[in-house]
Amino acid sequence: MNIISTKSNEDKVNTITEMCKLFKVSARTLRFYESKELLFPIRRGQHRLFTKSDRGRMKLIMQGKRFGFSLEEIRQLLNLYNFGDHRTRQIKQTYQLGLKRLSSMEQQKKELGLAIKDLKTQLQLCKDMLLKRGADSRDL
Amino acid sequence: MNIISTKSNEDKVNTITEMCKLFKVSARTLRFYESKELLFPIRRGQHRLFTKSDRGRMKLIMQGKRFGFSLEEIRQLLNLYNFGDHRTRQIKQTYQLGLKRLSSMEQQKKELGLAIKDLKTQLQLCKDMLLKRGADSRDL
DNA sequence: GTTATCCTTGACGTAAACGTCAAAAGAAGT
DNA sequence: ACTTCTTTTGACGTTTACGTCAAGGATAAC
Known part of the structure; x- marks a missing residue:
């Protein structure tokens, strides 16, 4: 927590x-x-040096990828986290995009919840069936 | 609700x-x-006819895609919903896979929640900044 | 200062998930 | 029976997201 x-x-x-x-x-x-x-x-000469900003961006990129977004979709949103460097008009657009993206992510979370529920049900059915077929319950 | x-x-x-x-x-x-x-x-002759099973599978496929799964990952899990036609040993494997997939989906849901939270924060920051820069609040 | 290591820029290759014709066969309306 | 529409099977093309060399330049270690 000190300066250094x-x-x-x-x-x-x-x-x-x-x-x-x-x-x-x-x-x-x-x-x-x-x-x-x-x-x-x-750059230091030819070589690349990655800054804190790049680390932050990479975190978001990895996140976005896990959620199924394309790199292009991710790129468009990344500007939201560096808005200092852009013109007001551009930031407005990115902001609008961010709102849309947010709602689609919330939608996705809902659907994911339902899919999880379905999968649980299906797994239970499957388990019951396996046990009826004489499977050892310790295997499951 | 009738037979027909x-x-x-x-x-x-x-x-x-x-x-x-x-x-x-x-x-x-x-x-x-x-x-x-x-x-x-x-098949009816050469032509394809898609049954209820195919409709069910398609629903799951579309869902899986939205969550960022590959077609191959989806395929492996689809057997969980047709386990009647397979051998016990195969079903066991699919069941195991289903358990893993379930936990990864639950993990993904958590992360999605965090990402949504971050995005909200960032959007708020962005909004504040736009207003400070003199944007019309009705545009946002 | 030279050897070993890291890094750079091409450039070609590849897997996944389709798009886009072409040519021909089936089905359907009249 | 004739036309029209649908569908089928190839087969090649495309985009995304990298992998994989090759050849050379830059750094670090000794």
Whole structure:
């Protein structure tokens, strides 16, 4: 919580291999994301250095992917987290998109809840059937 | 609720274009799913007829896709809903898979909840900033 | 200063999930 | 029976999201 540790967290930069280990992705993936403008590593000479901003973006990218969003969909929303650098008009658009995305995520959460319920029911049916067929309950 | 309507619901079969309209997908998609063994339409001559089972499967497929699962992942789980036709050993495996899938879906739901919370926060920040920059609140 | 390691930019390859014709066979209306 | 519409089976094309070399430049270690 002191200045040094804060600084070392805030200002810390990572090489590409460090970044790979942090997020369990390949270097190719990180370069690919940069080429698609999802990440903006700074450069020391030729080499990339990933900043806190990139780490934050990567977290969101990974999240978005788990929820089934495409990289392009993710990219559009990422600007929401860097709105300092953009013009008001652009931010407005991103904001609108964010609202839509939010409602679609809430919808998805609902559906996910229902799907979970269905799956539970189905698993129970399946279990009963297996037990009737003489399966050992310790296997299940 | 009478015999006729039940029969017509249970036994109703759909041509491929009917099925397309029902699920808003292309014919190519349905044929593709059949080739990947996610659907098993019966045949009248050469033509495909999709049964209730196929409709049920399609519902699950669409759901799975929205949650970011691959067709192969979906296929593996689909057997859970047709376990009558398989051998006990196979059903056991599918059951195990179902349990894992269930927990991963529950995990995903949790994460989705967190992501929604974050997004809300970020949208609020963005909104505040836009208002400070002099945006008309009626636009947001 | 040179050896070993890391990183860079191409460039081609690949798997998943379809799209998009083409040519022909079936079914349906009249 | 004739036309029209639907459907079928290939087969090749496309997009997304990377994987996988190859060849060379940059850094770090000693």
